[in-house]
Amino acid sequence: MNATTVLIVLISMVGVTASAQPLNGAADELTVHFIDVGQGDCIYITTPYISDASNPQKRGIRILIDGGDGRRGDTFALRYLSRLGLRPADTIDYVIATHPDGDHIGGLLAIYDRYHVTNTLYAGFVNTTATYDSFIKLARDDSRLWYGLKSGEETLGEYLPLGDEVEARILNAESKPIGKKSNNSSIVLRLAYRSISFLLMGDAQGPVEEKLIAKFGSALRSTVIKLGHHGSSTDGTSGAEFLGLVRPQFAVISAGCMYGHPNVATGNRLWNQRVNVVRTDCEDGTVETPGDDNIVMTTNGTQLEIRQFSIRD
Numbered sequence: 601m602n603a604t605t606v607l608i609v610l611i612s613m614v615g616v617t618a619s620a621q622p623l624n625g626a627a628d629e630l631t632v633h634f635i636d637v638g639q640g641d642c643i644y645i646t647t648p649y650i651s652d653a654s655n656p657q658k659r660g661i662r663i664l665i666d667g668g669d670g671r672r673g674d675t676f677a678l679r680y681l682s683r684l685g686l687r688p689a690d691t692i693d694y695v696i697a698t699h700p701d702g703d704h705i706g707g708l709l710a711i712y713d714r715y716h717v718t719n720t721l722y723a724g725f726v727n728t729t730a731t732y733d734s735f736i737k738l739a740r741d742d743s744r745l746w747y748g749l750k751s752g753e754e755t756l757g758e759y760l761p762l763g764d765e766v767e768a769r770i771l772n773a774e775s776k777p778i779g780k781k782s783n784n785s786s787i788v789l790r791l792a793y794r795s796i797s798f799l800l801m802g803d804a805q806g807p808v809e810e811k812l813i814a815k816f817g818s819a820l821r822s823t824v825i826k827l828g829h830h831g832s833s834t835d836g837t838s839g840a841e842f843l844g845l846v847r848p849q850f851a852v853i854s855a856g857c858m859y860g861h862p863n864v865a866t867g868n869r870l871w872n873q874r875v876n877v878v879r880t881d882c883e884d885g886t887v888e889t890p891g892d893d894n895i896v897m898t899t900n901g902t903q904l905e906i907r908q909f910s911i912r913d
């Protein structure tokens with residue numbers, strides 16, 4: 601463990617009546633919420649902020665990565681954000697759609713309906729579904745749509761502008777991915793605040809990991825990894841070499857007890873490398889209740905606090 605990194609881990613179940621306030625980070629904290637949307641991904645991030653008259657709302661930059669499944673209307677992402685205190689027409693500064701699978705962009709449609717989205721970042725991979733068409737239309741009409749690194753259209757570049765202290769680097773975003781697979785188009789983001797870092801893999805699989813190993817090597821090292829493709833092992837996802845370079849202390853699995861996610865081989869590799877696992881799904885592999893296993897990670901840049909709680913009514 602890095603000498604400057606002191607980890608405090610609190611795993612607890614907080615009931616539905618718990619105040620939402622502690623879930624919103626303090627001025628010097630980065631907060632990453634892995635929202636339990638069942639089978640799918642949905643990550644909400646708030647950055648540290650300046651707490652003076654220049655920032656009357658006393659808030660950091662808000663980023664939503666994927667929205668889980670679902671279309672218009674009530675979704676677990678909406679319920680969760682409401683619980684945090686977001687009101688209709690509040691601003692989300694960045695929506696990042698990692699790739700166009702339904703369990704990632706489906707729930708974003710309701711996000712555009714309810715909130716004001718300033719920027720949308722997208723890898724540029726074209727899909728042929730009605731959900732995709734709706735997503736692109738909403739992203740264009742309701743926000744400024746930015747493409748990933750290489751689509752030839754307007755891009756944000758390699759780093760998201762999240763202030764002086766938080767580095768957010770886009771490691772992968774492919775409009776024409778390896779094997780023409782949607783999963784491998786995924787936006788992969790590495791978020792670092794002082795000595796704590798998060799590697800958020802979307803649904804990127806083994807071929808992307810190989811590319812990242814060649815390009816970034818030991819710079820992939822991160823305190824926390826959100827495993828690619830819901831903890832699957834298909835196409836070499838979460839390979840031993842890749843995990844050996846990332847050297848995470850915690851691995852988050854966002855899944856919903858479907859499609860065999862997470863794969864037992866992934867679990868074995870994590871066990872072999874002594875990685876602590878935190879999951880949004882049912883740990884006994886049978887019954888999943890979305891909303892039950894949200895994970896909140898809060899850090900001041902040196903300490904990391906992890907909480908897990910339910911928003912079930």
Ligand SMILES: [Zn+2]
Binds near residue numbers: 640641
């Ligand atoms: Zn997925």
